[in-house]
Amino acid sequence: MRVFAISDLHVDYPENLRWVEELSFFDYRDDLLILAGDISDLVPLFRKTLKLMTSKFNRVAFIPGNHDLWVRRNRISDSIKKYNIVEKVALDCYVETKVFNAGGVTVLPVHGWYDNSFGDPCSRVRSIWKDYTHCAWPDSYELGDINNYFDSKNIYDLPEPEDNLKISFSHFLPRIDLMPSFIPADKRILYPLLGSKSIEGHVRSIKPSIHVYGHSHVNRSVKKEGVKYVNNAFGYPHEYRITAKCLKKIHEI
Ligand SMILES: [Fe+2]
Numbered sequence: 001m002r003v004f005a006i007s008d009l010h011v012d013y014p015e016n017l018r019w020v021e022e023l024s025f026f027d028y029r030d031d032l033l034i035l036a037g038d039i040s041d042l043v044p045l046f047r048k049t050l051k052l053m054t055s056k057f058n059r060v061a062f063i064p065g066n067h068d069l070w071v072r073r074n075r076i077s078d079s080i081k082k083y084n085i086v087e088k089v090a091l092d093c094y095v096e097t098k099v100f101n102a103g104g105v106t107v108l109p110v111h112g113w114y115d116n117s118f119g120d121p122c123s124r125v126r127s128i129w130k131d132y133t134h135c136a137w138p139d140s141y142e143l144g145d146i147n148n149y150f151d152s153k154n155i156y157d158l159p160e161p162e163d164n165l166k167i168s169f170s171h172f173l174p175r176i177d178l179m180p181s182f183i184p185a186d187k188r189i190l191y192p193l194l195g196s197k198s199i200e201g202h203v204r205s206i207k208p209s210i211h212v213y214g215h216s217h218v219n220r221s222v223k224k225e226g227v228k229y230v231n232n233a234f235g236y237p238h239e240y241r242i243t244a245k246c247l248k249k250i251h252e253i
């Protein structure tokens, strides 16, 4: 069994959807795919993509990204309801959304949301970041409550074989020092919206060999304190310099 990772498919772009459609139906039949969020905000397209992936891979593990929880183009009142719909579609498509063991590997999703623990977003970022207008939260919610809601989903009560390799994954970044030094200053204003330190708290208690993350659209593989952190976002079509636009094999048994 091989384990592949990808995130940020953003299949609203026809060329991105075409790439998913053109993946082999035969080459990955014994393999596991970790899909780390941001497929599409449109439920039919989201469902179509999950179905395509489960028809090609033996097992598919998924965690929602912020785009998957956008409600603006749906008749759904808030992003908590959207999360429940996304979760149900994933289950309907036989996609794993909770911790599971497969062929010597334990796969552990780590939920979360950005919560200003990487810094405070400036007024310019607040005016351009689409989550502020495309997500909707219950009236009583403040930013920390969003992360707390998703953090409460991090339940790891499945007994795992002792010699299993542990692979955790999140959509958002567990630590901001995963961003490479070449990122220009005008892009760094987005850093407060990239992740949460609470995700890293779960990574440290899980102690995985590998942690897969998405969201930044900056492909990277870097080892920090014994954990290999991997980003293999597919990204937007114009992001050809920071994304490889292919599956990344992260483990093989
Ligand atoms: Fe994305």
Ligand SMILES: [Fe+2]
Pocket (backbone or CB within 6 Å): 038, 065, 066, 067, 171, 214, 215, 216
């Ligand atoms: Fe994202």
